[in-house]
Amino acid sequence: xxxxxxxxxxxxxxxxxxxxxNRLLDGVEQHTHVDVxxxxxxxxxFRMICAILGxxxxxxxxxxxxxxxxxxxxxxxxDAARSEGDLHALxxxxxxxxxxxxxxxxxxxxxALVQASDDSGAMSEEELRSTAYLxxxxxxxxxxxxxxxxxxxxxxxxxxxxxxxxxxxxxEAGPSPVGTAVEELLRYxxxxxxxxxxxxxxxxxxxxxxIGEGDIVSLLIGSANRDETRFTxxxxxxxxxxxxDHLAFGYGPHFCIGAALARLxxxxxxxxxxxxxxPVQLAKPADELPWxxxxxxxxxxxxxxxxx
Numbered sequence: 007x008x009x010x011x012x013x014x015x016x017x018x019x020x021x022x023x024x025x026x027x028n029r030l031l032d033g034v035e036q037h038t039h040v041d042v043x044x045x046x047x048x049x050x051x052f053r054m055i056c057a058i059l060g061x062x063x064x065x066x067x068x069x070x071x072x073x074x075x076x077x078x079x080x081x082x083x084x085d086a087a088r089s090e091g092d093l094h095a096l097x098x099x100x101x102x103x104x105x106x107x108x109x110x111x112x113x114x115x116x117x118a119l120v121q122a123s124d125d126s127g128a129m130s131e132e133e134l135r136s137t138a139y140l141x142x143x144x145x146x147x148x149x150x151x152x153x154x155x156x157x158x159x160x161x162x163x164x165x166x167x168x169x170x171x172x173x174x175x176x177x178e179a180g181p182s183p184v185g186t187a188v189e190e191l192l193r194y195x196x197x198x199x200x201x202x203x204x205x206x207x208x209x210x211x212x213x214x215x216x217i218g219e220g221d222i223v224s225l226l227i228g229s230a231n232r233d234e235t236r237f238t239x240x241x242x243x244x245x246x247x248x249x250x251d252h253l254a255f256g257y258g259p260h261f262c263i264g265a266a267l268a269r270l271x272x273x274x275x276x277x278x279x280x281x282x283x284x285p286v287q288l289a290k291p292a293d294e295l296p297w298x299x300x301x302x303x304x305x306x307x308x309x310x311x312x313x314x
Contacts, residue, residue: 007141010058010115013266019054023274026053031282039289042309046279047153048146054271055145059138060114061100070096074143075298097135115141149268151197151305152188153275158295158309159194160280161288163243170245171280187245188272193231193252194243197268199304201225201256227253228304286311 009015030046037045048071056066073096076089104120116138123129129137160167170187204223209216217223231252232240255262262268288295289310296307 007115007119007137007263010118011263011266016266016270019057019267020270020274022057023050023054023271024278026050027274027278028282031278035282038313040283040286040311040313042157042279042311043150043154043306044308047150047157047275047309050275051149051153051271052146054149054267055142058114058145058267059116059141060104061116061142062103065096065100071146074139074146077139077143093139094135097138100138101131101134144262145264145267147303147305148197148262148264149271151303152192152268152272153279154306154309155195155197155304156188156191156272156276157279158288158292158306159191159243160276161286161311162292166243166245167280170277182273183246184273184277185269186248186250187276188269189250189252190243190245190247191272191276192254192268193237193247193250195304196228196231196252196254197304198254198302199226199228200302201227201260202302227256283311283313285314287314288312 027046027050030050034040034045040046049068052071053066055061061070073089073092077093100116101120104117105124107117119129119134119137123134160170166187170184201224204225206217206219206221206223209219211217230236231254234240236251237247255265255268289312295309298305298307
C-alpha cells in the first residue's frame, strides 16, 4: 500500500484534483447559500480515494458515502446491524469486481490488493474486506474534515485567510505559504481527534500518573497539537507557523499512509475555495454548527455559508 501513496505518485494527481475541485465549484458558484461539506469537501475527497482504489464510477456517489459514514456516525434511529450488513455487501461487490477483472484490475490499489491476496493467501477474506474499508473510510473522512475544519478556522480568522489570497501569498521565500498553512490547519483543529487505542507494554509514569503494564491508553492528538509547552500561542491560528511539528498524521510506524494525498488535496482546495467562493460568511453562529458524533474523528456535519 505504501507504494500507492508515495509523494511523487500522489503529486501526479494534482491536475486531476484541481479539475474535480473546479467542476464542483462551478456548481457552487450558482448558489448564494452553500453547504461546503456536502457540495465540495465530501464529493472531492471521496472522488480522490475512489480513483486511487479503483472504485467504479457508478459506485462513486452520495449513497456509497452514506453507507460508509453510517459505520462511524450512524444517524438517529438507524439500525447499526443493517448498516454493517450494507457495508459488507458493498465491499464484497467491489472485491468481486476486481476478481472478475483479472490482471486488468491490478493497476489500481484495491485490484492490486485482491490480486496479491489471492496469489499469496496471506490475507483472509475478512482482512481483505477490512483493509478495503479502512482505505475507503480514512482516505475520505479525514481529508473532508481537514477541508471543513480548516475553512471554518479561516472564516473565523479573516486576517489569516487573507495571507493565502493576498499578493504576498506567492512571493514569500522558503516553504510554500499554502503548504505551511495546511500544516497549521492540521494542527489547529485536527481532523483526527484521538488515536486508536494503545496497550502499555510496560509500566510508565507520565506527569505523575502511573500507567500499568497492559493498561489501555487513548492518545489525544487534538490535545497534543494544542500543547502550550510545544507550540507558542498554541490556541492562535498562524498560517505561517514554522516549525510546526504537529501530530495530526501520527508519528513513527503509525504515521498516516495518506499524508501526501491529504496535504495535496488541502493545498489545492483552500486557495480555490477562498478565491472562487468570494466574500462569504457563516450562515449561523460558529457555536451552533453541527459536528458529527464520533470518538476518533473530528469533523463538521455541515458548514453552511452565505456568499455575499
